Amino acid sequence: MSLSTSLPADLPWNDQHAFLLLDGATEPNLLERLKQHDPGVSTIALFDTTSFTELREISPLLVTIEHPDAAIFQFFCEHAHEEWGVLLFSAEPAHGVAQHLRKLLTVEMPEGLPVMLRLADAAVARVLFGSNDARLSGPLSCVVTADCVGTNWHRHQPQPRLVEHPDLPTPYRLSAQQNSALDHADQRRALIELDAHLLSYFPTHHGGETLAQRWPRLEQLLQQALALGLSSKSDLFFYANAMAALDGSTPEQHSHIHRLLHTPSLQSPGERVVLAAQLAHQWTTQRSRS
Structure with a gap:
């Protein structure tokens, strides 16, 4: 329709x-x-x-x-x-x-x-x-x-x-209810923008012909990012970049990136996810050349 x-x-x-x-x-x-x-x-x-x-x-x-x-x-x-x-x-x-x-x-x-x-x-x-x-x-x-x-x-x-x-x-x-609903609207807008971003930069790793078909994956990425303490839209985009770049690989191939994302350190979650996205991009580039 x-x-x-x-x-x-x-x-x-x-x-x-x-x-x-x-x-x-x-x-x-x-x-x-x-x-x-x-x-x-x-x-x-x-x-x-x-x-x-x-x-x-x-x-x-x-x-x-x-x-x-x-x-x-x-x-x-x-x-x-x-x-x-x-x-x-x-x-x-x-x-x-x-x-x-x-x-x-x-x-x-x-x-x-x-x-x-x-x-x-x-x-x-x-x-x-x-x-x-x-x-x-x-x-x-x-x-x-x-x-x-x-x-x-x-x-x-x-x-x-x-x-x-x-x-x-x-x-x-x-009201508290209206405020919560507007927060959800902001998250929804961020996911719509994320969908367009992934389609542009990772078309082979972002499946589904329609936004409705891709929506569960977008929500999953959001929940995973929130669980890691990533709260801003830029954090979400960096996390999605890392996950899309690593799609199709096994955890053993990128255990250092997994540890970086999931192990607390002196770096903030936002700083660690930026580094994780950079490392994932490097890993993908090196794999494509080998």
Whole structure:
């Protein structure tokens, strides 16, 4: 099934305003690319009129979509698997939707520390607008997000509200459950990026025709890395590099690398995994020459 052809049925195109929320930080020169499809495209940069104004070039963009056949919407569907955009519907026009979304650019963690959200990331949007707090949805009547792992779409519609547009406190403080779900979304994004990395550099050692088929292996790599005390995305990538380079070998052939990864020393786990990846690359190079 293709994400570009499997949108949920009965979306409120005729009854509501339709918008795309696109991530300007993930997609370079986003506004220029949109204008290539529609020179008259109507957009609002969420960073405008906020403390992030100087970062306008990488601002999330709220894009008005007149109908599902619009060129920009087709562009979005073609890239939906990259998960740097969200489809929104609202009875309110763009200005009201932008005002609400700006309140969620920065939220507080449960302990009160501020954190910036990537609102246009599909996984982040699923956490926020799929929660039971109707205040997060505000004027939004429907939120549609792509899932590149399951190759499907998720449709989120807020529960009926007792009052119209409940006030959203600013800053909004995440619950422990929401914070945990956002951490999981960050891990998921890291695995999606890791998948692309492994396909580029280790295509013969990263099996499976689809991301869904490769996903269990990616999760296994993450759990193994965490068990070794490796917590950052760069640590995960170095660990995956080492494992991919050593794929097909026996433990006896690289026991020194195994000891390096699993034996505590004065070096941090992050320092040891960088060295392990270097040694694994050297071992692979030497084997290919012999």
